Amino acid sequence: MIDGIQTRCESCIVRQFNALRAMSKEELKKVSDAKTVKIVKKGQPIFEEGEKLPGVYCVRNGVSKLSKLSANGKNQIVKLAAKAEVLGQRSVIAEEVTNLSATAVDDMEVCFIPKEIISTTLNGNPNFTIEVLRHMAHDLKEADDVIVNMGQKTVKQRIAEAFLYLKTNFGEDKNGFLSLTLSREDIANVVGTATESCIRIISEFKKKGFLKTSGKKVAIVDEKGLQNVIDGF
Amino acid sequence: MIDGIQTRCESCIVRQFNALRAMSKEELKKVSDAKTVKIVKKGQPIFEEGEKLPGVYCVRNGVSKLSKLSANGKNQIVKLAAKAEVLGQRSVIAEEVTNLSATAVDDMEVCFIPKEIISTTLNGNPNFTIEVLRHMAHDLKEADDVIVNMGQKTVKQRIAEAFLYLKTNFGEDKNGFLSLTLSREDIANVVGTATESCIRIISEFKKKGFLKTSGKKVAIVDEKGLQNVIDGF
């Protein structure tokens, strides 16, 4: 992780989409003065499971995977976090070590905000606290949905769903390929299956004309086909 | 759901273990005056997925399962909530319909608290908001762990884990049987498997001397044996 150029939080658009928008001008100024911008290259960690985080990380650009190592040595990706998401909140709020690792999937630009500023604001600005609470409530709901999917859907359905998720959340480039390119292994770790199984199912989807690939890039050709898989047809 | 006897929140021990302990005397009095105590019989719903909740439910006694219906018509149990847990918070905070159903697994006694009181306190008492936030952060961490288990462990491992969970969280009776008795179907819905598979694995655990049963009641005979299953031996 490399320290980069400074920018003012007050004029950062990203803030509008997370809890920081509930901060007062003065609070925001403090954050802006204390924060450091960091560049994280693709594949590099932002923090690792078990660390005591000195603060939170606000994503300005790029995508991060939040994962946890399981007993069998495999990684489960619990969430993909993009622009405007704040990482490490839970650890700072609960004053515990993180339960998740965060790794850059893309080249990223993140702002590090020391935890003292977050705690102070939590204690002093009820609107901020409520805003954080709302975001956390949303995350919890999403986590519940993931649990239901993991428990009730087949690997094939979950992979189909993952691609639609990537499309709706990260979009496509000019040529119709998914903007966010994950390795097959990462996709396997999102849906909780073996890498080979994941590759096999992607091949099947290609044969059936649901997907096409070009190198690591994947394009959704037949969205309805994927949706039918998800719906059990 | 039947309305029961009134009791004062101020003297309720349960409160010490949830966010309500951060309320002031006056706030607590308001809650106490507005709340209603309800008796929910085993098997009956407290609320159903998709409802707009008029408030939250504080569990005084008994256990509730929080579940979500999946597209294939099966239920996934996302969490078991016991004494002192507050149900429906997320819905009230996000001002959305609930994403989960809550059903009594035991005979229950719950206190209903109108949402207006919760919102007012959230806006007026930062300590309360932070306390709610802490609890939600904890729930989110637990949800992450469930996701990892679902993604990385076999059905057999998850069932073994479920029994140890029941022991550590709900304890055993005088005869060594788990205090909380779930149907095989409920256990299957916790771990995300077919009821028959669940029954089969329980039979296997009995044969191996890890468990014994008496009617629906289950006792853990060889905890280490179950732990070995979980650890992949």
Place this chain on the structure above:
DNA sequence: GAGAAAACATGACAATTATCATATTCTCGG
């Protein structure tokens, strides 16, 4: 306490998924 309904149990089989082996293709630094 008899009968019905629900829960539990097990067999047989099919489908899904994991594992191991081995190619093949891509990627990237020198």
Place this chain on the structure above:
DNA sequence: CCGAGAATATGATAATTGTCATGTTTTCTC
């Protein structure tokens, strides 16, 4: 642009899990 290493791909096979059928036990109601 070449070669090493990583990522992707596929075959063969075993293990796990789901589904359907059917029987047994438990529980509940009248």
